[in-house]
C-alpha cells in the first residue's frame with residue numbers, strides 16, 4: 091500500500107510565492123541553490139519519498155523488533171528505505187560544504203524533510219547522523235571536527251541524542267550518569283539512559299552517541315552537565331573500527347507508534363569501560379545539546395504537520411469516492427440518488443477543518459524555517475535568531491497537539507473503514523502521538539514560551555512580531571476586512587493574556603504560590619499565540635492567492651480559491667477561542683492547586 095499523499099503545490103506556494111525565497115536563493119551563501127535547482131530537488135524528493143522511502147511504512151510498523159544479545163536487526167525493507175535516502179545523498183542537503191555537504195538553505199532542507207518524515211516517520215528518525223556531525227563540528231575541538239564529524243558524514247554512521255534517564259525526563263538536570271576523568275578529553279562514563287531513539291540497530295556500521303553526563307564534582311541541575319561523544323565502536327587512528335565500547339542496549343521499548351524506530355535503554359560502563367570524549371568545555375553540555383534539541387523540535391513540528399497533511403489528503407480522496415446517503419437537500423425523497431460523502435455538510439466541515447489547519451501548521455514551520463535562512467544572511471541581526479526561538483515552541487508544541495487531535499477527524503471521514511488497517515490513518519494516529527511527548531512535552535513548550543521566550547526577553551521579540559501582524563491588520567485588503575478585524579481583536583486579547591501572566595509572575599516574588607496562576611495558563615497562551623501567528627500567515631497567503639485568482643488557469647484556480655477558503659475558515663474556527671482563554675487566565679484564582687489530591 092502506498093499510503094503517502096503529498097502537497098507539493100502548497101510547499102512550492104509557501105516557498106516561492108509567499109516567502110519569496112527567490113530573493114535570496116542563488117545568492118551567497120546559497121549560490122548553489124537557485125529557484126530552479128530548489129524546485130528540481132523538491133520534485134525529486136517528493137517522488138522518492140512516495141515511491142521508495144515510503145515503501146516500508148507498514149512493514150516497519152508490523153514487524154516486532156527484538157533485542158537479542160544486545161543487537162537489534164531491522165527489516166530489509168527498512169534498510170531499503172534508508173538506502174534510497176542515503177544513496178541519493180539527501181542526508182547531505184543541509185550539511186555545510188566544509189563537512190562535505192551541499193549547504194542548502196534551511197527553508198529548502200525543511201521543505202524536503204516534510205516529504206521524508208511524512209512518508210515514513212519512524213524510519214526517517216534513523217537519519218540523524220548529519221545533525222550530530224554539525225553539532226560536533228560547531229562545538230567540538232578541531233580534531234573532533236576532522237575525525238568524528240567527518241566520519242559520521244563520510245561513513246554514513248548513525249547517531250543518537252542521549253539525555254533521558256529513568257528519573258530524569260522533563261527534568262533533564264536530575265540526571266545521575268557520571269563521567270570520570272581519565273586523561274585529556276577522555277572520560278569513562280557510568281549510568282543508565284532510557285528511551286534512546288536509534289540506540290541500537292544493524293543498519294549502521296557504527297553509532298555515535300552524544301551523551302549528557304555529570305563530570306565528578308559537577309554542580310547539580312543542568313548546569314553541571316557536559317556532553318560526550320560515546321561511540322558504539324571505538325575507532326583506530328587510521329579511522330578503522332576498533333573494539334566494542336562499553337555502551338550497550340539493555341532493553342527495547344515496545345511502543346504504540348513509530349514502531350520501526352528502535353527506542354532503547356542504554357547502559358554505560360557496567361562490565362567494561364565506556365569511553366567518552368568531552369565535546370568542547372566542561373559543563374557546557376546543556377547549551378550544546380540544545381543545538382540538537384532545537385533541530386529535533388523543528389523536525390517534530392514538521393513531522394506532525396506532514397502527518398496531518400497526508401491524513402487529510404487520504405480523507406479527501408476517500409470522501410470523493412465513498413457514496414453514501416442522498417444529498418441533505420433531498421433527504422425526504424427516498425428515490426433521490428446517493429452522493430459522494432464530500433457533498434454532506436458535516437463531511438465538508440471536517441475536510442475544511444483538516445485542510446485549514448494542515449496548511450496553517452505548514453505555514454508556521456515554513457515561516458520558522460525562513461528565519462534560519464535570514465540568520466545566515468544577516469549574521470549581525472539578532473532578531474532572526476530570537477524570532478526562531480519564539481516560534482519554536484509553537485512549531486513543536488502546538489503542531490503536535492493539533493495534528494494529533496485532527497487526525498481523529500481524518501479517521502472520522504472514513505467511518506468504520508478508518509478504524510481498520512486497510513487505511514493508514516490508524517497508524518498515522520499511533521505514529522503522531524509521540525510528537526506531544528518527546529523533545530519536551532507540550533507543558534514544557536508552554537513554560538518555555540512564556541518564561542524564556544517572552545518574559546526573559548521582556549516581550550521584545552513578541553512585540554516586534556505583533557507589530558508586523560498589526561501592520562497587516564491595518565493595511566490588508568477590503569476583501570478580507572472581516573478576518574483582519576478578527577485578527578486585530580485577537581491580538582489585543584493576547585496582549586492581555588501575556589500581561590496577566592506577567593502580573594502573576596511578578597506577584598510570585600512576594601507570594602510564591604502566585605506562580606501557579608501563571609502555570610495554569612501557559613499552555614493556553616501557547617495555543618492562542620500559535621493560532622494568531624497562523625491566522626496572520628494564512629491571511630497573508632490568502633491575499634496573494636486572491637490577487638492571482640483572476641489570472642489563474644487549470645488546477646491553480648482551485649488551489650488559490652482553496653487558499654482563501656483555508657484562511658477564512660481558520661480565522662472563524664480558531665480566533666474566537668483567544669478571548670475565552672484570556673478571560674480564564676484573568677479570572678484565575680488557582681483554586682485547583684488548593685484542591686486536595688484525594689478529590690481527584
Ligand SMILES: Cc1cc2nc3c(=O)[nH]c(=O)nc-3n(C[C@H](O)[C@H](O)[C@H](O)COP(=O)(O)OP(=O)(O)OC[C@H]3O[C@@H](n4cnc5c(N)ncnc54)[C@H](O)[C@@H]3O)c2cc1C
Nearest residue numbers: 251252253254259260285286287353527528529530531533
Ligand atoms: C519513543 C520515544 C523516543 C524518545 N527518544 C529520546 C531520545 O532519543 N533521547 C532522549 O534523551 N530521550 C528520548 N525520549 C524521552 C523523552 O524526551 C521523554 O519521555 C520526555 O522528555 C518526557 O519525559 P518523561 O517520559 O520522563 O515524562 P515526565 O517528565 O515524567 O512527564 C510526565 C508528565 O508530567 C508533566 N510534567 C513533568 N514536569 C513538569 C513540569 N515541570 N511542569 C508541568 N508539567 C510537567 C509532563 O508534561 C508529562 O505530562 C524518547 C521518548 C520516547 C517515548
